[in-house]
Amino acid sequence: MLRQVIGGDRATPRSPAPAIENLVSAWAAALARPVYRPMSHVELHRFTRWAALRLAGAAAVRPVDTRCAHDVGAALVDTDLLDRDDLPATVSALTAHLPAVAAERGAPSPDVAARDVTAAVVAGYVARMRARILDEQETVRQAEVQARKQTQDALLSSEARFRAIFENSGIGIGIADMDGRIVDANEAFASMLGYTVEEFCRINVADFVYPDDAQGMWELYAEIIEGKREQARVEKRYRHRDGRMVWTDLTASLIRDAQGDPLYTVAMAEDATTRHELQDRLRHQALHDPLTGLPNRTMVNERLAELFSRPGGRIGVCYLDVDNFKIVNDRLGHGIGDKLLVAISARLHQCVAERGHLVGRMGGDEFVILVQDPPPGEVALVADLVLASLASPVDVDEHRLVVTASIGVVETDVDDTTPAEVLKAADVTLYWAKSDGRARWAQYDPERAALDMTRFTLTATLAAGLERDEFEVEYQPIVRLDDGAVAGVEALVRWDHPTLGRLGPDRFIEVAEETGAIVPLGRHVLREACRRAARWNAENPGADLFVSVNLAVRQAHDPALVSDVADILADTGLPPHLLQLELTESALLGPAGRPVDAIGALADLGIRIAVDDFGTGYSNLGYLPRLPLHSLKLAGVLVEGLRSPTAGASRIVTSLVALAHALGLTVTGEGVETPAQAARLRTAGCDTAQGWLYARPAPWDAVVAALGRTRPRR
Template sequence: MTGWTRQDIPRARSAVTEPVAAGMESFAQAWASAIIGTSYVPMTKAEVVDHLRGLTELLVEALLADTFRTSAAHEVGIRLVEAHFTGTETLDRTIQLMGDELLTELGRDTEPHLRSRIAALQGSLSAGYAQSLRERTLDEQEAIREAVLDARDHAEAALRASEARFRAVFAEAAIGMGISDTDGNILEVNQSLQDMLGYPASELRQRNLRSLMHPADAESVWGFYEQLLHGERDHFRVEKRFNRRDGEAVWTHLTISLVRDDDGQPAYQVAMVEDVTDRHLLQNRLRYQALHDPLTTLPNRALFLERLSKAFDGAAGTRIGLCYLDLDGFKVINDSLGHDIGDQLLVAVANRLDESVAGDGRLVARMGGDEFVILIEGSSGTQSIVDIADRVLYSLTGPIRIDGHELSVSASIGLVEREINGTTSADLMRDADITLYWAKADGKSRWALYDPERNAREVARFTLSATMPAALENDEFYVDYQPLVRLEDSKVLGVEALVRWQHPEFGRLAPDRFIELAEETGLIVPLGRWVLRQACRQARRWLDAFGDATPFVSVNLAVRQSRDPALVNDVKSILEEFALPPHLLQLELTESAIMGTADEPLEALRQLSGMGVRIAIDDFGTGYSNLAYLKHLPVHELKIAGSFMEGMRAADGADPVDAKIVSTLVSLAHALGLTVTAEGVETPSQAERLRKIGCDSGQGWLFARPGRPDQIEVLF
């Protein structure tokens, strides 16, 4: 026996299911078959299987863990080297087997997130393997270097034996070794170095070390070498590329040590060269896989962010541009035609993007899903990225044919272009994401350019939306009132309640700044209920003060309020709370809202009308009314939109078209038994024309601007 036991490998702590256990055993057997013979190890086949069984358990435990970590794979790579699995094919076969068979053996090959975990485990195992092998090699190199230096320090009596040992080490070493004088002239090389570089010893002895330097060597290599020649350092170690005699490149770990004479002066150089080409190519392959999208082969998010970060290292005044792109309607194609068609579509789009944008300083990357990004380094200004965005949109106009399907796809693009000074990569990404959202909101199949003013408005809008619930609790809202005046005798018939927001940061806000937000967030229902209570409370005070001369209060009702099942009960309870007669309350709905009202909300309006509450259609004439349907609605009043009043404002005569429209609307309302209020009345000539047309009442700045109750009640 070899002395190796199972206790060397820690067992997985968590239990596994029988299918997973069987898959692990099968994988361990396959793993052993794959790597036996690639390295010399002092184990029997059964011991190899047993050893790999323990490593398989570590890999599977990490793969299936709730919290994914790659450290176990790193440890597996180290333990392979510790067990002497150091052959050049051992790692390649292990990595390939993990990718091809591990998920299949476990019966989990249909789970995409495990596929990405496998890739991460492959990389971590390779890193652990490379680290352990490098440390092992460095230990060997250090031992050799100490043997070389030891030869100088031995007594004269032991010199011949020391030289014999060095010659044996030198000639038989698995790594390449060479000796040169202080001028770099090669004096001696071993067989390993000859095989590595493809030159015979006779030819290498005629060359100088400098002739072997690669033009792509880092400047630091030459700097270290000059320091060594001048005796400023005793050795240095670098990763370096050489060209073989046949022109092929060979990557090495190079260590050059200085041998001094008895006076301490530089006498010789000893070079130790390890061929790490396979390892270097593997690392390059793994890096490529880590930085490129496997589907489209485009750079992925990681490589894009790396390039973006480097772009900000440019000189002051350098400009940068970003196009953030999202495909319109991709989800529908992907869901209806299948993921295979969707993937092929993404590949086709990626090719078109790459072809249309190709150029120096430009990078096209896939961020994930159907999102792509284009980085333009050293852009010449806003127009340059606008031109690129136009080219991208044009490149996507033609149909894409996939498996008999002719697919059309468009894109929304967010554009940001600016100097790198005063901004960061995070700022650039955030603003590009914002503009992408704008492009989609503006209708898709277009680009949107970042606008600081629009962004400030959007931020303010978000702030209002976020602070609105607390504002209602903190009594930041209040109600102004504007009178509805009878045109015949200027008597105040009603007042409209208009909610305002006294924002602690933005000051006094009109309804157009927050009502839409309230509807989007659902706060319109409690806000509308609060306005209704305030209006009814004020109406009750006016009723106590003015008796029969009290005007009705008109409260706007949002669409979501009209569909609230509790609407009727809310109105009824509020009227009862303030003992307010129902005829002193009017509820206003927009034309589009009331015409699109379904049966349930319409029944609620009928109940309210039956209670005696007045119902009015606000902004009438701006929607698409079904006039036949109108006569069946529980409506008491039409309020004609202020846009029709503009043509009736001039003192020298009304616009005949607007006048005719208003006259027709008034006649229609009267024919249906409804009263009519004209909104936006600002001049006496307007009021007189409306009175002659037959309009019942008017509302506008001519009579009074919206104000507090004490400002309005003087008009009663």
């Protein structure tokens, strides 16, 4: 529009007079407020220059050219330039600057000319704006007439369209009055429930009220009848004419009369039976094991959550695992394994279902039985029934399989624990039953569980303890029985655990063997003991104090054992004959009962080899002549028998000492705590002894301080 207005007027003076420039600048500035404009600032300035020049020419002639000024005012409307607030700004700019422009152009009466031109601009603007408003009003009127005609046409056909939709809709639609009488219904709703439309309209809404309807459903309908609610949507079951149930998604709405009072209710029902049945099947699949049909882990957890939601209740859990089930899968195949699981599941369900307990499959060959509020002895009885039900062989295809199971039993108040803790406790107890021999059940024991947790903690922190140098070595003197002098010391490791305190080897050596940490731990103890003994013997020439260090089974079978011991002796400077390595029978002999090769290699280095805890278990005396041994250490259980003057115990010790001496071995009695034990060992010919009678294990400095004055305490 702007280009149409000013596009043809490009003949503007190259050097406009100052008065014109003042008018253009003032006018453009007045119109350039921060509102939306259909033109840029450049176009706005160009328009005001064009208009100013036209108005200057109109003011310069006599009489003034009001037609030209009138056209400029109309152009302001055609460009959509001004809003209602901009016309006063335009008049102000013209009033202030147009007289000077008229004077500059030689008008005889500049003020009068400027006034007449400004009035003509306003008149042109108002005339053009009025014409535009009238045009717009006419357009609106025509549109209103057209809309009214279309509305009338729509009203004429609305009833026919509604009836067509009502009758042909696939969704059931029914209309009832405030008394529940069905006044109209479509074929879809009637046939959904097995009726004709005429039959359906003789039924009252109250006839569809069932005792097992969802809670709160009819309260919502009552609120609609009372006008308190406009609409409600529920899942509603209807009884079909043939007796089966039809599930629907039902929406009930209220229709009011002209005064706003409730008039009718409209029910729209969509058949959801197929979807509901599918949801039931999917939920069953989600909560049941596909192989056995038993409740799965998810359903067991849901049931546990329900039981734990009742304050003051009790819960019993039997957690079952089939013994050696992996062998069935590995040797007979997973197909046979699956059939075996199905047979086991049937037996479990049969033996406890009549007692009202839930049996579920947790996965693999693990099952769980939940007992709600068990009476005294019920959980143990259930465990016995399960074991009895599995006692007879299971025939799977052509295989007759003998099945046993291990069961962990937990019984507790729900207020004292959580579902996760109960299942964890049952799982832990299950593995107690397995470790105790399988084919049995075990009862949860909090003290045993605490010990297991401590063992787990030790396993998890042992490697870090080695890195942090938390292990210390203590020493216990080994005393000659003939004169009471100290012949050597035994190195005993202790663990200063950061949370469990100071631990003896009985607490962590087995864990170290299982994890493999015994090898670096044993190397640490051996190096420390050899370093101490080497320094003391160097400071006390001729004393020949030997140090005895225990080797575990895993150490004895470590390929690097011999080289490690040789390197430590070389590094510390301890003579090989002053090192004694103590090994149990299981560490000395390999799997086939043959001597471990490393023992001969260590003896060849000049190291003393001693059999530790001799006399325990079923010692095989036949290996003694075949090994390069130097000493036997009588087990503490044998020395314990010497506390009282029992002839049998003394004769056994005397015989063992005589046997050892016949083989050229020395004998040490361990665990000596009383003078009577020491005297009887001395009488039996035992060479050395150690125990609390002489000294308790202590740090090296405390032990060497007592060397030379160690005598039995009377």
